[in-house]
Amino acid sequence: MQEVFADGVYFIPLAPVNSTRFIAPVIADAIGFAFQGANSADPKTQLFNYLKQRQILLLTDNLEHLLTEPGIELLAELLANAPQVKLLVTSRESLGLQGEWIFEIHGLRVPADLQTEGFALDTSIELFIQRARRAHVEFNAAPQDLPAILRICQLVDGMPLAIELAAAWVRTLTCDEIAREIERGLDFLSVSTRDLPARHRSMRAVFNHSWQLLTEEEQQALARLSVFRGGFQRDAAEQVAGRVSPCFPR
Numbered sequence: 671m672q673e674v675f676a677d678g679v680y681f682i683p684l685a686p687v688n689s690t691r692f693i694a695p696v697i698a699d700a701i702g703f704a705f706q707g708a709n710s711a712d713p714k715t716q717l718f719n720y721l722k723q724r725q726i727l728l729l730t731d732n733l734e735h736l737l738t739e740p741g742i743e744l745l746a747e748l749l750a751n752a753p754q755v756k757l758l759v760t761s762r763e764s765l766g767l768q769g770e771w772i773f774e775i776h777g778l779r780v781p782a783d784l785q786t787e788g789f790a791l792d793t794s795i796e797l798f799i800q801r802a803r804r805a806h807v808e809f810n811a812a813p814q815d816l817p818a819i820l821r822i823c824q825l826v827d828g829m830p831l832a833i834e835l836a837a838a839w840v841r842t843l844t845c846d847e848i849a850r851e852i853e854r855g856l857d858f859l860s861v862s863t864r865d866l867p868a869r870h871r872s873m874r875a876v877f878n879h880s881w882q883l884l885t886e887e888e889q890q891a892l893a894r895l896s897v898f899r900g901g902f903q904r905d906a907a908e909q910v911a912g913r914v915s916p917c918f919p920r
Contacts, residue, residue, distance in 0.1 A: 675756070677724040685732035685867065690741030697728065714744065721752035728755065734762040734883055762880060777828025784816055794823035794833055801837035809840050818845035825852045826859075832873055835859040 671679050680700045687696055694714050698705060703720050705713050736742055745757060746767055759765060764772050778794040798819050802809045811819060822845065826832035838861050839848050851858040860872030869879045881889065894911040895902065902910075 671727055675725045675727045677726045679727040680729065682728055682730040683732070684730055684736065685869075687736065690736050690739045690744060693736070693741075693744055697730075700728075701726065714747075718748060718751040721748070721755050723754070724752065725754045726752075726756075727758060729758045729760075731760045733759050733765070737761070737763065737765065762883065777826070778823075778830060778833070780823045780828045781820065784820060794826075794828040794830075795819055797830060798823060798833050798837050801834045802840040805838045806841045811845075815845045818849045821849045822852060825849065831870060831876065832856075832859055835861055835873065838863075 678701070680697075682697055682700050684693070684696065687693065694717050695705075697703075698713070698717055703717065705716055711719070730745075745759075745765065748755065749757065749767075749769065759770075764770060778797060780794050795816075799809075799811050802811070822836050823833060826836065836848050836852060836859060839851075843851070856873045856877075860874065863871065869875045884892065891911045895907055897910060898906070
């Protein structure tokens with residue numbers, strides 16, 4: 671996309687940001703814009719004026735925890751004041767903006783079986799093998815390992831992080847043993863890698879992070895809906911959990 675946006679493409683990491691008042695400074699820092707002194711316009715206005723005539727793509731990553739905070743309307747204001755700026759936002763829920771296009775990200779493709787043509791190419795199996803070799807350079811997936819690797823990828827529904835956490839165990843366990851441990855519970859999927867954010871070191875941490883984003887009403891509804899296995903219809907959900915907020919599930 672560099673050729674499409676004459677003034678650049680910038681990555682805006684928002685996971686460590688705990689308040690919407692820091693969004694403008696983080697954007698300014700990423701694009702190399704310095705705010706003027708106290709006698710100038712407020713920082714938000716300065717940023718908007720700077721971006722007004724620029725063709726820029728801002729990749730704002732991990733926005734979900736800020737969506738309910740006062741001041742999140744800054745993004746809508748930015749788009750209104752800088753019409754040539756585009757936002758590519760990663761978030762666990764939509765922004766609720768009129769002009770947004772929503773693209774849901776799912777897990778990597780999981781082949782139905784080992785006879786599927788190209789089963790190990792561009793799929794969850796390929797990712798597992800790559801990460802397993804990184805964890806243990808002598809790892810070489812033998813034909814007898816492939817059914818267990820496929821089972822691992824099926825159990826985690828092709829989720830890349832879960833696959834990476836599972837592959838890290840090849841140093842001490844066979845692929846069959848890894849699959850059996852995952853079947854016992856997802857708490858097995860954890861690592862102590864120092865340069866990973868804490869929220870990415872285990873699947874439990876991932877779920878806890880998502881759980882904390884829910885309102886109390888949504889948490890209660892989800893807890894009641896946990897009695898279902900394999901999905902449910904809306905009328906069955908209402909019988910078990912009662913009528914829930916229109917925004918649930920997210």
